[in-house]
Amino acid sequence: MEKQEMNTTTILHHLKHGLNSPRATVIRIEALVAIATCLSFFLLIFGSWRRWCKHWFIQNGVLAAYTLSFSLVTYTMGSMQSSAARNEMFPVWALSLFPVLGCTNSITAYSLDDNKQYMRHMIQQVLCTGYVFLIICTITNNLAAVASMLLFFETQQRIGSRILACMLASEFWNPDKQIADYMESEHEIESQYDPVSMKGYTYLVQWNFGHMKLNATTGYKRKLERREGSVTIEKIWQCNNGLLGPGDASGELKDVCLSFALFQLLKRRFIGFHCAETGQMKTKDFVFKGLLLEREGGYGRAFNIIEVELSFLYDFFYTKYAFNYHLGFGALTWAISTTLCLCFIGVVTVIRRSRIGSSSDAITIVNTNTIDIIITLIVLASLALLELLQAILYWASNWGKVALACDYVRQPSLKRSAKVIRRVKEFLSRFPLLEQYYWQHKLGQYSLLESYVYNYRLNFSGKVRSLPYGRSTGNNGLCPQINKCWYGFKKRSQNRKLFFRGKGIKGRIAGEPTRLTVQVKTAVIDALKRTNGCLTKGTSSLHSNNVYSNISRAFQFQPDDTEIHTILIWHIATCYCEMAPSSFCPNEDTEEGKFLKDHRTVATQLSKYCAYLVVSAPELLPGHQWSTSELFNAVVKEARRVLKGADNSYQIMKSLEEPMGTIFHRGAQLGRQLESISDIPLRWKVMADFWAEMILYVAPSHNVKEHIEHLAKGGEFITHLWALLFHAGIVRHGEEDHIL
Numbered sequence: 223m224e225k226q227e228m229n230t231t232t233i234l235h236h237l238k239h240g241l242n243s244p245r246a247t248v249i250r251i252e253a254l255v256a257i258a259t260c261l262s263f264f265l266l267i268f269g270s271w272r273r274w275c276k277h278w279f280i281q282n283g284v285l286a287a288y289t290l291s292f293s294l295v296t297y298t299m300g301s302m303q304s305s306a307a308r309n310e311m312f313p314v315w316a317l318s319l320f321p322v323l324g325c326t327n328s329i330t331a332y333s334l335d336d337n338k339q340y341m342r343h344m345i346q347q348v349l350c351t352g353y354v355f356l357i358i359c360t361i362t363n364n365l366a367a368v369a370s371m372l373l374f375f376e377t378q379q380r381i382g383s384r385i386l387a388c389m390l391a392s393e394f395w396n397p398d399k400q401i402a403d404y405m406e407s408e409h410e411i412e413s414q415y416d417p418v419s420m421k422g423y424t425y426l427v428q429w430n431f432g433h434m435k436l437n438a439t440t441g442y443k444r445k446l447e448r449r450e451g452s453v454t455i456e457k458i459w460q461c462n463n464g465l466l467g468p469g470d471a472s473g474e475l476k477d478v479c480l481s482f483a484l485f486q487l488l489k490r491r492f493i494g495f496h497c498a499e500t501g502q503m504k505t506k507d508f509v510f511k512g513l514l515l516e517r518e519g520g521y522g523r524a525f526n527i528i529e530v531e532l533s534f535l536y537d538f539f540y541t542k543y544a545f546n547y548h549l550g551f552g553a554l555t556w557a558i559s560t561t562l563c564l565c566f567i568g569v570v571t572v573i574r575r576s577r578i579g580s581s582s583d584a585i586t587i588v589n590t591n592t593i594d595i596i597i598t599l600i601v602l603a604s605l606a607l608l609e610l611l612q613a614i615l616y617w618a619s620n621w622g623k624v625a626l627a628c629d630y631v632r633q634p635s636l637k638r639s640a641k642v643i644r645r646v647k648e649f650l651s652r653f654p655l656l657e658q659y660y661w662q663h664k665l666g667q668y669s670l671l672e673s674y675v676y677n678y679r680l681n682f683s684g685k686v687r688s689l690p691y692g693r694s695t696g697n698n699g700l701c702p703q704i705n706k707c708w709y710g711f712k713k714r715s716q717n718r719k720l721f722f723r724g725k726g727i728k729g730r731i732a733g734e735p736t737r738l739t740v741q742v743k744t745a746v747i748d749a750l751k752r753t754n755g756c757l758t759k760g761t762s763s764l765h766s767n768n769v770y771s772n773i774s775r776a777f778q779f780q781p782d783d784t785e786i787h788t789i790l791i792w793h794i795a796t797c798y799c800e801m802a803p804s805s806f807c808p809n810e811d812t813e814e815g816k817f818l819k820d821h822r823t824v825a826t827q828l829s830k831y832c833a834y835l836v837v838s839a840p841e842l843l844p845g846h847q848w849s850t851s852e853l854f855n856a857v858v859k860e861a862r863r864v865l866k867g868a869d870n871s872y873q874i875m876k877s878l879e880e881p882m883g884t885i886f887h888r889g890a891q892l893g894r895q896l897e898s899i900s901d902i903p904l905r906w907k908v909m910a911d912f913w914a915e916m917i918l919y920v921a922p923s924h925n926v927k928e929h930i931e932h933l934a935k936g937g938e939f940i941t942h943l944w945a946l947l948f949h950a951g952i953v954r955h956g957e958e959d960h961i962l
Contacts, residue, residue: 244307244586254298255315261291269329274661276936288332295319299353309588316357320377328541330387337392347381373563387542402495417512420459425483428453428628453628463630481530482624492926500951509950521747529660536933543621557613564606618653661937664735666834671797673731674861745824749914757919763911789832794889796829801872821906828913841928860886
């Protein structure tokens, strides 16, 4: 026994000695440098995915990589400086970590609050600069020292650009103030306007800050002194130079510039500047007689322009593309120079090596082997590739396209040397890359009658347990007890994720998101045009379908009811009609069947989407999100009390007595009233038109920060409607209704 204990102690002693040996220290630092480089690649690949993908791996993986990368760089550099072991690759590895700190992946913030933490980034920069400078001073190879100092100063600029990008998104509001002042009198510049040809629409795309001066006669608001030096939407539409000439590419490039101009107008709302154009008929005509003019393809052009606009908004707050845009072609110059420095250091590393001083009693020099050199070259090549890819991604992005279009307007003719640079820009702008993925193009779905029966709790083992509160609405031919267990087993994985997101408690099981269809887009825009921008809580649709009197007699809207009350009541009624046996047409291949199917799809998808917003994104709806959640929890309890142990929810809801004043009872009564409409296609048209108007009614809000934050979480359809309505001059609801 004593011999066995001695062997164990000996093994542990040798293991501890091996882990603390100089060679093990070098290997550990080398591994950390490789991990930091891999994190940069991960952020480059998946960083932009979170604006169109809600998958937990993308959202949490980007957060983990973003948070870990900066801490890892600081820790690794500190380990190099404080370690008793030295290796001649330490200066190269330290310089390799420096570009990572400067956001080689272009991401500057994970959330809006990160932009306000630029002082923390400055402190990190000072700390890491000191580490790197001390390590570089140990180099005795003159050629390596010169190359290292060049890269050192190059990467200083990269880190500085990240800090300035955060400041641009959080404090530098001068351009937005200039646009706000300019839009005060924009409608006076041209008396005649045409929203199709963009004549008279002088929305700014690019302008010179020096041409905006305070004017005492206009209340000390800035006025554009020389319009000739500015680039407006009208000028871009009139330009026929280069890619702005005839052709399909011209229309796409002009629409990108229009999205950029609209993005600058929308950005003012986040800062809080006055939007003077909202009360102008010119603004309303821009949307109703311009963007929404063509109906083919579900108003695809209008939604594409809004999608690109919101992508600009995302890039402005979460990346350094906006700073690169103001930097101009210098961003590409810095990227190329940094790449050349990295390549030069790689060559020096192989040929002459960056030797450090001799060893002493306190410092141990660890010899460099072939594996160290190979890994170092891989790291340097990876960083050089990252720099080039980032530059290409920027000039192939919409930011580069806007800069190119402004060049066409400002300089129709160029010298031969400048033409080469422009052709490079034109070549890069033709790459589609990932710009087609602006958001997920999906609608979240939630059905109260399918999700009310389950409650969730977290046990001591950290696992989510599903507790059936009543019988499952599904039927797979098994006995009720097995049926409930099977339903819980099938939903276990989804429920666990929803619990940790705060959406798996008290019946908050969101269904699978559905694809945003052309029918839904068309129904929403048709409702907007039908009401001519006068938003109501669905009463216009009831009048247009001649059912207002029947519905109003069946149900009176109570004075204390809010938009959330209306959504939940109509959601319950729509779910009731969806369960009704008479909800389907026997032959959906006929014209009447297709008509019914389209309206049923629109009604059910928008109904479940509005309920999904109540459950998962209440901050995007009118009212306080806590009040919304409290109201929803009360409705879940009502549903459990009424439908507890029910095998057939439809029959119980159909046989309910006079309403008790609860939301669930009122929703069931409204569902029965809708079911009494004998014309089934008309019944679903009433509900489809109502939900199209309802989603428009709740879209205008002042929750700008919440909408921008959701852009980094996959985006929401209501945000696109919010932006579209703003550009039509609609920033608040219409007159309040007194009948539901």
